Amino acid sequence: MSSMARFGACTWACITALVFAGCSSQREPAQQSLGDIQAVVIAASADAAAYVPDQLSAVQHEVDGLQASFEKTDYAAVLRAAPAVMSAAQILAADAAAKKAQHTRLLNDEWSILAAALPEHVTSIQRRIDALGGQSNKRSSGRPASGIDLDAARVSLAAVESLWSKAQAAFASGNLAEAVSTAKSVEAKIEALASTLQLELAPAATPAAA
16 A cells, blocks of 8 residues: 555544544533433423423424434534524423413312302202292192102202212312312202202302403
């Protein structure tokens, strides 16, 4: 091999070694950046999926792009794009937390209103049944003049009270969404029972707009 050829081969080997060394030096920071971003997205993913799913999908697409670059050993591309993707991931986490907090406030407002109104409605229904029961005792048919089936009303009221207990248990355990959902079912049953008893109930207050 001529001296020129040996020089060229040596030069190419040196360049290759420098490139490899450069890539190796970038691998660790690229891996760290990618891991940090993934950690932020994973931590926010449950709330983000519930409250800002489109935003989660967009950020995940960007993370997938970083992962693809990393797997191709294009660590420089990972490091270039990582700051913007991290910013998007942090915004995602903040937005998801804000939406969750807003939703929780609305549920708390609904629960407060239902928890104040429903027990009073149950009491009103019980009084109505008791009053109609007094009328029915004066009739040989066993029913009040209105013809209301009081036995069925009592069964319905017992079911309402049982369901309300479940709503309270859900609230006590911290399951606010289930508590409100169950309480709304109670409200619907109470309204139906009140209609059967020809009883007009005061409407529950409307939650304030967020």
